[in-house]
Amino acid sequence: MKRSFTMFIILIVFLLFTAGCWNRRELNELAVTLAIGLDKTSDDQYLLTAQVVNPGEVAGDRGAGSSPVIIYSAKGKTVSEAIRKITDESPRRIYPSHLRVLVIGESLAKEGIGKPLDLFSREWDMRSDFYIVVAKGMDAKNILKVPTALEKIPANKLFNTLSLSSKVWSGTSAITLDELITDMVSEGKQPVLTGIQADIKGDEETSLSKQNVERIDMPARLSYNGLAVFDKDKLVGWLNEKQSQTYTVVTSKEKSTVVDVSCPKGGKFVYQVMSSNTEMKGKIKNGKPEIDLNVHVEGNISEVECPIDLTKTESIDQLEEIYEKTSKKVFKKAIKQVQEEYKTDIFGFGEAIHRADPQAWKKLKKDWAKHFENVPVNIRVQGEIRSIGTIDNPFQEKLK
Amino acid sequence: MSFLKKRRKNSVKRPLFEQDDQNMETNKELLKTSLQENIQHVKQLLGNSSDIVIREIQIGKKQLVKVCIFYTDGLVDTNSIQNFIMESIMLDIHTGQEQILSSQQNILQQLKDCILAVGDIRDVTEFSSLLTSLLSGDVILLVDGHAQGFTIGMRGGKDRGVMEATTETIIRGPKEGFTEKLRTNTALIRRKIKTPQLWLESKKIGKLTITDVGIMYINGIVNDKVVEEVHRRLDRIDIDGILESGYIEELIQDETYSPFPTIYYSERPDVVAAELLEGKVAILVDGTPIVLVVPGLFVSFIQSSEDYYQRTFFSSLNRMLRFFCILIALLGPSVYIALTTFHQEMLPTPLLIGLAAQREGVPFPAFIEALLMEIGFEILREAGLRMPRAIGPAMSIVGTLVIGTAAVDAGIVSAAMVIVVAITAVASFVLPSYAISQSFRMLRFPFMALAASFGLFGILVGFIALVLHMCSLRSFEVPYMSPFAPFIREDIKDTVIRVPIWRMFSRPRIISQKNNKRVQSSAPKPPRNNM
Incomplete structure (x- = not known):
């Protein structure tokens, strides 16, 4: 008994040493990759660009003055090949678990992103909570080259900017890999992705170097701009700002934004959306699909630039009514434009029809793209004003 | 073989x-x-x-x-x-x-x-x-x-006199500690418990040292089987000398090859008196201020006498803190190793980058790094105990330099590792009993090895094995982990929490079923103020 126990202990000890620490990776053997850019080269290969953190520069006070991130890129016929090939250049293994942003070059997006994305959803080292954006009118590599201030790591800047602007302005949409794939494979809904642009003024030599962040008015900037409309996995066009905001409202993704509305007697007031919820219902009327949108918005008045007596409840009701009318018009117009211009169902009307009448959907789904173009959309907006801020009547009136 | x-x-x-x-x-x-x-x-x-x-x-x-x-x-x-x-x-x-x-x-x-x-x-x-x-x-x-x-009978001569207990210090409560003289020690207990039911039996053990050993218990509360078992085990001892109660402990304990002590000991009369009131047996040995208490259960090592002298909320919080500190002392470095070498995806990104920055230029893998620091700490601890008092201050200066900024500045270890090792070291001393803190300090080395080889999976397997082992232990036929395993709902009152004294109606069930009632309901009832 005692001997077998001793043998057992000895075996365990051997096991510890012979296991060879399988899969062990020290922190300083990893190239922590926070952003990856994917492009298509002219010879039909993938160009993968990894933005790798230089930890010593980012944290601690031991920085030697070099750049906080480094980019490594490699070409390959497949994405996996490109990732492996990066080790030709990089001293450490690409570690993508902490990936924040995947940037896709516009040319690749036009060809289709389905194939290269397989690796990102299959690889167990990847989490699916990173944002995917499209480089508007340029290669992804150019986006990852731009140094940023405030957030030392450009990938973090991209991530934080997108999550903030999608929450506060709602002209963008923070879309993660799993959401993208769900939309891509859905028959009744098409994906969108936010576009990113690098605005580089002047000489690249200085603006893409550390000098960029030393200037108050940085010559090279990164900013999000509009939503890219996809048909399945291929980019077909770009939404403007109003259309983008309409998209977030219709898909209930809007968290908060501000809308300017004209007052009854001229001038403007600004309605600040605090919460917004859209009920989308599909129905079949006379064999034709139809969509009802019930937009329920709650918010505050954040700015008043017109003479109005806000102490009266009637004027509040009036403002609500005007807001409802205006935004209904805006939504209607934007939806119409999407239906006519892009002919892809980014709003998920198909899914609504599917939910409402599965039998009818079976017939419709084959050429839904055609039906979508002509689906009538009935919009009802219900806007409520909760508060008018810390003052009641605008003081401009007294200036006269 | x-x-x-x-x-x-x-x-x-x-x-x-x-x-x-x-x-x-x-x-x-x-x-x-x-x-x-x-x-x-x-x-x-x-x-x-x-x-x-x-x-x-x-x-x-x-x-x-x-x-x-x-x-x-x-x-x-x-x-x-x-x-x-x-x-x-x-x-x-x-x-x-x-x-x-x-x-x-x-x-x-x-x-x-x-x-x-x-x-x-x-x-x-x-x-x-x-x-x-x-x-x-x-x-x-x-x-x-x-x-x-x-x-x-004219025994006399020089002895140390009753002084403050040095190994178990408290803020509120009696300060006296046992001395080397058996007679003084029995008197200290008698002074606390005056019932005639407090019985003392004597033995002489050790062929050459002929050491006086006293067995003290409260008749009518104690489990007679345990007393018999104590007698049986003490009588079996055949040794030339007993110089400290540690000798007795090793000769009568249930499990030698376990990291955990199955016999409780204390230097404080109030602690021993409290244990006697719970129905345990005290073994006093002439020539040492350390009194053994059997059966020694795991919870005893987590309890401090001050828990009962303080207000119940703080005592309960302190108990929880101690259990938390056990986890830190046991798993601190190993979880750090596992997270940084296997499960980097579990760390928040800024933390990962921060840790990676600290590891830049550190020559050793995290396991070796942790091992170096832990062994360094153990050396300092042992040296601090053994060295002559006068060298103390010099030692502490050198110590803070070794496990501290100098090691980090030299690039041998990362700053985060210093934090982990330091917090682990401090956490292990939160436990009121030195015996159990030793156990957990020792056990963290195998856990570090497991973490370095198998990551969190290794830690989990090791932890399960540890819990199984602890549950298999017995002290004088009482399960070591009671009242957790076997689970006794009533007795949880004095483990992770400490309920008010007037709510402790019964003595621990598992130790002795006799005379179980402890307090009648005597909750404080201040008069209603009708004025």
Whole structure:
């Protein structure tokens, strides 16, 4: 008994040493990759660009003055090949678990992103909570080259900017890999992705170097701009700002934004959306699909630039009514434009029809793209004003 | 392996002290009538040891009787010998009544009855008991012509006196600690528990040291089977010497090859008294301030006497804090190793980058790094205990440099590792019992190895094995992990939390079922103020 126990202990000890620490990776053997850019080269290969953190520069006070991130890129016929090939250049293994942003070059997006994305959803080292954006009118590599201030790591800047602007302005949409794939494979809904642009003024030599962040008015900037409309996995066009905001409202993704509305007697007031919820219902009327949108918005008045007596409840009701009318018009117009211009169902009307009448959907789904173009959309907006801020009547009136 | 077996067979049971056993035999012989012979014999048996004082006197008025007093210098109270023995038999006799010491026959009886003004007098007829008493600090009085003598209890000599307990310090509560003297220690407990049911049994253990061992328990509360078992285990001990209660602990504990102590010990009388009230048995050993308590359960090591003196909220929070600290002390470095070498995806990104930045230029893998720091800390701890007091300040300066900024600045370890090792070290000392904190400190090394080889998976497997082992332990037939396993709902009241004293209705179920009621409902009921 005692001997077998001793043998057992000895075996365990051997096991510890012979296991060879399988899969062990020290922190300083990893190239922590926070952003990856994917492009298509002219010879039909993938160009993968990894933005790798230089930890010593980012944290601690031991920085030697070099750049906080480094980019490594490699070409390959497949994405996996490109990732492996990066080790030709990089001293450490690409570690993508902490990936924040995947940037896709516009040319690749036009060809289709389905194939290269397989690796990102299959690889167990990847989490699916990173944002995917499209480089508007340029290669992804150019986006990852731009140094940023405030957030030392450009990938973090991209991530934080997108999550903030999608929450506060709602002209963008923070879309993660799993959401993208769900939309891509859905028959009744098409994906969108936010576009990113690098605005580089002047000489690249200085603006893409550390000098960029030393200037108050940085010559090279990164900013999000509009939503890219996809048909399945291929980019077909770009939404403007109003259309983008309409998209977030219709898909209930809007968290908060501000809308300017004209007052009854001229001038403007600004309605600040605090919460917004859209009920989308599909129905079949006379064999034709139809969509009802019930937009329920709650918010505050954040700015008043017109003479109005806000102490009266009637004027509040009036403002609500005007807001409802205006935004209904805006939504209607934007939806119409999407239906006519892009002919892809980014709003998920198909899914609504599917939910409402599965039998009818079976017939419709084959050429839904055609039906979508002509689906009538009935919009009802219900806007409520909760508060008018810390003052009641605008003081401009007294200036006269 | 086979040659080991042979050797083991050869060395089977050869008594260690054969000669000694023979000595003991000869000592069984009876005292002689001739005083000179007796003196000679004692001298011979003790090898003329110079600390044995042998004083021959002649007493009596008409007939002079030869009397001899033996004592061991240093073990007796010399003043009392002067005042109560010497003075009585040499001076007081002459002032006393005529008939005293008139006849030889009942001289012993007369000495006992009328002359010696001492409480503890016992007859002695054998050399063996004579020597034992002599060397325990009694005074021996032999009279010429009688094959009989007295042992007179005159134990004294220098001892440390009751001082503040140094190993278990508290803020509120009695400060006194046990001393090296068995008698003082039993008195300290008696002073706390005055019931006649507090019983003390004595034993002498150790063939050469002949150490006094006391077994103390409250009759009627204690589980008699445990007392019997204690007796059985103590009687089985066959050893030359007991120098500290640690000897007894190792000789009677249930499991030697376990990292966990299955016998509780304390230096504080209030702690031991509390354990006795729960129905446990205390084993006091002469010559050490450490008193053993059996059965020793895991929860005992987490409880501090101050928990019961403080307000219940703080005590409960402290208990939880201690359990949390066990986890830190046990798993701190191993979880750090696992996270940084296997599960980097579990860390928040900024933390990962921060840790990676610190590891830039560190030459060793995280496991080696942690091992270096942990061993460094253990060296400092051990050195701090062993070194002469005077070197202390110098040592602490060097220590903070070694495990601290210097190591980080030199790029040998990362700053985060220093934090982890430091917090682990401090957490292990939160536990009120040094014995259990040792266990957890030792166990964190295998856990680090598991973490370095298998990551969190290894830690999990190791932890399961540890819990299984702890649940399999028993102390004097009581499950070590009770009241968690087996789960006893009532007794949770004094484990992770400490309920108000007036809610502790019963004693721990598992230790003794007898006389279980502890408090009648005596919740404080302040009068309603109707004014």
